[in-house]
Amino acid sequence: MALSLSHLNRSALTRHFGVLLLILAAASFGATSTxxxxxxAPAPGQRMEIxxxxxxxxxxxxxxxxxxxxxxxxxxxVDKTRFATGLVRTDYYDxxxxxxxxxxxxxxxxIFVVIGGNDRQTIRRQGKRYDPLTKSWFAExxxxxxxxxxxxxxxxxxxxYWVGLPxxxxxxxxxxxxxxxxxYKREAEHHGFHYVSIWKKFLDASGEYSSFGDNLNGVRRRLxxxxxxxxxxxxxAVFASYVARAAGLAGIRNQASEIRK
Amino acid sequence: xxxxxxEFAIFxxxxxxxxxxxxxxxxxxxxxxxxxxxxxxxxxDWRLTGLLAGSSTLNYLAGLGLASTKDKVIRKRIMxxxxxxxxxxxxxxxxxxxxxxxxxxxxxxxxxxxxxxxLEIVLPIGISFFTFHGISYVVDVYRGHTKPVRxxxxxxxxxxxxxxxxxxxxxxxxxxxxxxxxxASLNRxxxxxxxxxxxxxMLKKVVLAHxxxxxxxxxxxxxxTHASSIDLIAAxxxxxxxxxCDFSAYSDIAIGxxxxxxxxxxxxxxxxxxxxxxxxxxxxxxxxLSTWLRDYLYRALRGEKRETGARMYRNIFLTxxxxxxxxxxxxxxxxxxxxxxxxxxxxxFIKTRWHAFRTGRRLSMAGAAVVGEYPxxxxxxxxxxxxxxxxxxHLFTLSAIFFRSPDFGxxxxxFITMFSFQGGPHLLTPxxxxxxxxxxAVQFLRGNGIERLAESAxxxxxxxxxxxxxxxxxLIEMIGPExxxxxxxxxx
Numbered sequence: 001m002a003l004s005l006s007h008l009n010r011s012a013l014t015r016h017f018g019v020l021l022l023i024l025a026a027a028s029f030g031a032t033s034t035x036x037x038x039x040x041a042p043a044p045g046q047r048m049e050i051x052x053x054x055x056x057x058x059x060x061x062x063x064x065x066x067x068x069x070x071x072x073x074x075x076x077x078v079d080k081t082r083f084a085t086g087l088v089r090t091d092y093y094d095x096x097x098x099x100x101x102x103x104x105x106x107x108x109x110x111i112f113v114v115i116g117g118n119d120r121q122t123i124r125r126q127g128k129r130y131d132p133l134t135k136s137w138f139a140e141x142x143x144x145x146x147x148x149x150x151x152x153x154x155x156x157x158x159x160x161y162w163v164g165l166p167x168x169x170x171x172x173x174x175x176x177x178x179x180x181x182x183x184y185k186r187e188a189e190h191h192g193f194h195y196v197s198i199w200k201k202f203l204d205a206s207g208e209y210s211s212f213g214d215n216l217n218g219v220r221r222r223l224x225x226x227x228x229x230x231x232x233x234x235x236x237a238v239f240a241s242y243v244a245r246a247a248g249l250a251g252i253r254n255q256a257s258e259i260r261k
Numbered sequence: 262x263x264x265x266x267x268e269f270a271i272f273x274x275x276x277x278x279x280x281x282x283x284x285x286x287x288x289x290x291x292x293x294x295x296x297x298x299x300x301x302x303x304x305x306d307w308r309l310t311g312l313l314a315g316s317s318t319l320n321y322l323a324g325l326g327l328a329s330t331k332d333k334v335i336r337k338r339i340m341x342x343x344x345x346x347x348x349x350x351x352x353x354x355x356x357x358x359x360x361x362x363x364x365x366x367x368x369x370x371x372x373x374x375x376x377x378x379x380l381e382i383v384l385p386i387g388i389s390f391f392t393f394h395g396i397s398y399v400v401d402v403y404r405g406h407t408k409p410v411r412x413x414x415x416x417x418x419x420x421x422x423x424x425x426x427x428x429x430x431x432x433x434x435x436x437x438x439x440x441x442x443x444x445a446s447l448n449r450x451x452x453x454x455x456x457x458x459x460x461x462x463m464l465k466k467v468v469l470a471h472x473x474x475x476x477x478x479x480x481x482x483x484x485x486t487h488a489s490s491i492d493l494i495a496a497x498x499x500x501x502x503x504x505x506c507d508f509s510a511y512s513d514i515a516i517g518x519x520x521x522x523x524x525x526x527x528x529x530x531x532x533x534x535x536x537x538x539x540x541x542x543x544x545x546x547x548x549x550l551s552t553w554l555r556d557y558l559y560r561a562l563r564g565e566k567r568e569t570g571a572r573m574y575r576n577i578f579l580t581x582x583x584x585x586x587x588x589x590x591x592x593x594x595x596x597x598x599x600x601x602x603x604x605x606x607x608x609x610f611i612k613t614r615w616h617a618f619r620t621g622r623r624l625s626m627a628g629a630a631v632v633g634e635y636p637x638x639x640x641x642x643x644x645x646x647x648x649x650x651x652x653x654x655h656l657f658t659l660s661a662i663f664f665r666s667p668d669f670g671x672x673x674x675x676f677i678t679m680f681s682f683q684g685g686p687h688l689l690t691p692x693x694x695x696x697x698x699x700x701x702a703v704q705f706l707r708g709n710g711i712e713r714l715a716e717s718a719x720x721x722x723x724x725x726x727x728x729x730x731x732x733x734x735x736l737i738e739m740i741g742p743e744x745x746x747x748x749x750x751x752x753x
Contacts, residue, residue, distance in 0.1 A: 059483055079487060083480045089743070121743075169383070204381075211358075212379040219369065220376040222362055225667060226384070226589075233668065 048252070051078045051108035051158075053099060055085050058114035060231040061163065064240025065112075067233075075252065078106060086119040087144045096151045103155035110247060111156060112196075114163040116145075116180050117229065120173070133176055142183055149191040161247050162188040164197045166239075167209045169228025174209060196246045198239065216241055262304040264514045265467050272301065273518060280522050284445055291414050291441060294422065294522070301423040302387070309385045312350070313421055319346055320395035321416045327402045328409035340403040344396050351392045354384055359590030387427035389587060393553055394420045398434040400557055407435040415441050424515040424522075428508070430529040430549035437524070445523030449726070454715035456730040458517030461711060463734065466510035467741035469696055473503045475742060476693050482665050485675035489684025493675060499693065500665050501658040502700040505534055508547065534657070535704035537649035539604045542657060554584050577609070578602035588664070593672055597663040604656050654701075 050069070052062035062079035069075040080102050085093040095115070123130040123140050130137040152160055164181040167174045181199065188195040202223065204210035211224040215234040223235030231239055244250055262269050276297045283290040303310045323343035327336055361377040368374045398416065401407040410416045419437055481488045481496035488496070512529035519526050529549050536542035543551045562576040578599070585598015666672035718726070 056479075056483060063484060079484070083483055084475045092743070208381075210381055212381070219365065219374055220379065221365060222358065222379065233670070 047074055047076055048110075049076050049078055049106060049108040050110045050112070050249070051080055051102070051106060052112045052114070053080045053095075053102075054113050054115035055081060055117055056083045056230060057117050057166065058112070058163075059083065060236045061112060061114055061239055061243060064231070064236035064238075065244065067237055068240045068244055078108060084118060086115060086117070086121075087148055088119045088121055088123050088141070096148055099148070099151055100155055103152075108156070108158045110249065111152070111158050111160045112163055112243060112247070113152070113160065114165070115148075116165055116184065117177075119180070120176055133179070138179070138183065141180075142187065145183060145187050146190075149187055149193065153191050153193075159247070160188075160191075160193040161243070162193050162195050163243055164195065164199060166198050166202050169209055169211070169224070171209075173229075194247070196243055198242060201238070201242050202235075213238065262301055264511065264518075265463055268304075272297075277521060280445075281447070287441075287444060288414070290445065291418055295414055295418045298418065298421040298423040298426060302421065302426055305386050306383070312385050312388070313391060314417070316347070316350060316391055316395055317413075317417045317420045319343060320398050320420065321410070321413050323399045324402050324409040324416065325411075327399070336403060340399055343399040347392050347395050347399075351388060354382055354388055356590045357382060363592075390429050390431060391420050391426065393431050393550075394434075396557060397431065397553065401434050407433075407438065410434075410438060422519070422524075424519040424524075425526065428511045428515070429547070430512050430515060430526055431553050432526065432549070436527065440524050447521070447523050448719075449723070450715050450719040451520050451523075452723075453718045453721070453726055454712065455517040455520035456726065456733075457711045457715055457718075458513045458520065460730065460733045460737070462510040462513030462517065463737045464510075465506035465513070467737050469700055470503045470506040470510065471742050473499045473506070473693060473696055476690070477688050478503050478665070480688060482667075482671070482675070485671060485678050488678065489687055490679055490682045491684065491686045492688045493679035495686070495689040495694065495697070497658050497662055497675075497679070498701075499697045501534065501654075501661045502697050504661065504664070505530070505546075506700060531708060532704040532706075534654065534701050535650065536653050537646050539601065539608050539653055539656065542653055543601075543605070550584070550587075554580050558583060574606045574610070577605050581605060591667075592669050593663045593666050596669070596672075597660050600656070600660040600663070 050065060052058050052065060054061075059079065059081040062077060062081055065077045066079070069077055080098075082093060082098075085095065087095055090096070119141065120132050122132060123137060123144070125140060130140045149162075162184055164184055165177040167177065178199075181197070185195040185197070202210065202213065204213075209228070211222055211228065212220055213223045213235075215221045215223070216237050221234040222232050223238055224230065225232055225235075241250075262272060276294070279293055280290055283293055299310050299313070302313055320343060323339055326339040326343075330336060330339075358379055361379050365374070365377050368377075398407070398410075398419065402409045410419075415438060418441065419432065419434055422432070422437075425432055477492070477496050478500045481492050482500070485493055509530035516526040516529070527549065529547060531545040531548065533542055533546035536545050559576055559580045562579060563573075568576075579602070581602030582595060582598045585594045585596070585601070588594045588597070662675050663669075663672045666675060721729075
């Protein structure tokens with residue numbers, strides 16, 4: 001039987017309209033939850049600051065971001081990274097203090113954090129030892145991560161994107177990073193941050209770590225350095241482009257170009 | 262398994278006890294050391310032990326093949342086939358993706374870009390070293406410098422002996438194999454010598470190299486464009502010191518552990534940062550590699566006859582260029598090798614001309630090789646020696662920027678930012694400056710200090726020797742930063 005509006009009474013129309021609205025609302029909610037909202041470009045004359053915080057992997061992201069936004073004077077990438085650091089060794093480098101001091105002087109609109117790659121080590125707190133990746137270690141590490149995120153949240157009004165660790169050549173490290181990423185995701189969401197997973201971006205078709213992949217021009221190149229952890233120039237570009245798009249910054253890049261023109 | 266770790270300490274303690282318990286049974290002792298060496302290597306990845314065994318088998322069979330015939334043509338073919346097979350293995354694992362990378366660059370530049378068949382190849386640790394051991398053995402047997410080995414255990418142990426397996430020094434079959442046929446012995450001087458070398462190596466690696474690396478070199482080289490000129494200048498000196506401390510530390514610990522097992526390795530570093538000429542630098546830096554390049558590459562390029570002039574310079578340059586590429590599959594290493602090749606050629610040319618100008622007669626440089634073949638030279642005055650050191654040292658430290666940079670662009674960025682002379686010290690601290698300067702200063706002390714100390718300490722009782730060694734290790738562990746960075750030369 002053919003269906004036409006003439007066959008529907010007023011209450012049926014209202015019901016269908018309501019269902020349609022619900023579907024639209026759900027769809028738009030789904031869209032915002034899976035893809036970050038595209039940001040608007042800074043007003044002419046204003047500068048937008050993007051901070052990248054973390055260890056040497058974060059540094060690769062910062063370099064990639066600088067290239068990604070190269071020639072866009074309204075966007076400034078601030079590289080607040082430090083090699084061979086993490087959240088475990090506060091005696092060596094206290095990231096909580098560094099971030100507090102940094103955010104007193106800077107007010108980035110967007111903050112990307114990549115940290116944890118060096119944290120697979122014993123935690124020593126108040127005379128206790130927590131051997132790496134044990135249950136008690138994870139409990140203590142969770143506390144350290146949460147404490148860091150607390151500080152971050154308290155001292156910034158910017159959007160915070162916590163970028164998960166990438167897979168690496170070492171199978172053992174990759175397995176550990178996978179577990180640590182779960183912790184970061186949970187804590188990030190708990191603190192109202194966005195979690196960006198780059199895990200699948202650097203795997204091959206069979207789901208294994210790969211040093212190679214398509215660069216931004218679609219040419220297959222080496223993306224990871226010989227150490228199987230850090231990124232080559234092509235890799236940094238892919239890394240930054242992916243993260244920027246996940247954070248809805250790709251549009252700003254284009255809009256900023258328009259403003260400049 | 263890294264040397265400065267508790268795992269290695271336990272491993273070595275057990276092997277030390279077992280090896281000396283088997284002193285009266287040489288064959289069983291060698292079998293134990295061979296098994297230990299494979300365990301040591303397999304500790305990283307047991308799958309790679311197959312490659313090590315395959316390489317050893319290849320060279321063992323080549324040696325037997327050379328022994329089975331006196332026909333010169335057949336012998337040459339066997340030698341060439343074995344060397345080619347060794348180089349193919351090395352080339353595949355180390356240079357395949359570099360070749361593909363370079364080919365991609367070329368096709369992109371020509372506008373005919375293609376996706377190259379990159380392979381996820383894990384570079385087997387120490388492959389450059391055990392390949393060079395294999396080539397050394399086959400060529401020495403071919404040249405008649407050493408006798409072919411009938412016992413597979415001997416040749417397998419020569420190639421895989423754990424103290425030198427992953428980062429040298431590169432042993433010569435003619436020096437090491439005869440030691441396997443003698444009954445091992447250990448006296449108190451050798452024990453003290455071994456302990457002192459291990460302590461010295463640990464101090465250089467765990468304290469000096471590690472502090473310099475994490476405090477200055479690693480952050481600066483990661484992104485030279487964000488560093489100040491002062492930090493960049495300091496870091497390029499510091500890196501030269503770091504790579505010296507790191508690599509000579511490995512050699513020291515290797516020689517020390519071998520000495521404790523009753524084997525003698527030759528010195529691999531002899532205060533190279535105090536060298537007053539490039540030729541002298543290469544006589545003092547990674548001596549086992551320099552002499553290897555001289556004996557197996559330079560002499561292969563040169564042929565039977567001694568030579569002079571352009572051919573000699575070409576061969577010196579090619580030897581250094583390939584020596585650079587041996588360090589890693591990257592154009593930065595090629596540039597580094599080329600700088601040293603050009604430097605050595607220029608130095609030789611200037612010295613020859615200067616000598617001719619001063620004395621009115623030509624200095625015979627015939628057959629001069631990369632290292633060790635300089636004819637006696639007139640003694641230079643102090644000023645000339647100082648200028649020689651200054652030039653040599655800076656050529657070494659500046660070229661090391663290419664050695665350390667992950668790519669050519671980073672090295673160029675480094676030079677540009679360093680010579681912009683902007684910014685004050687952010688990472689350089691008085692502590693790091695003292696470590697760097699102090700490490701260079703000790704290069705001017707008299708050599709053989711450890712040998713002399715071992716000689717003078719041999720009258721100490723075994724209890725005191727053990728106690729001092731233990732306390733020394735603990736102190737080093739206490740004053741060094743936490744964690745163990747891998748040795749730089751592992752990647753080669």
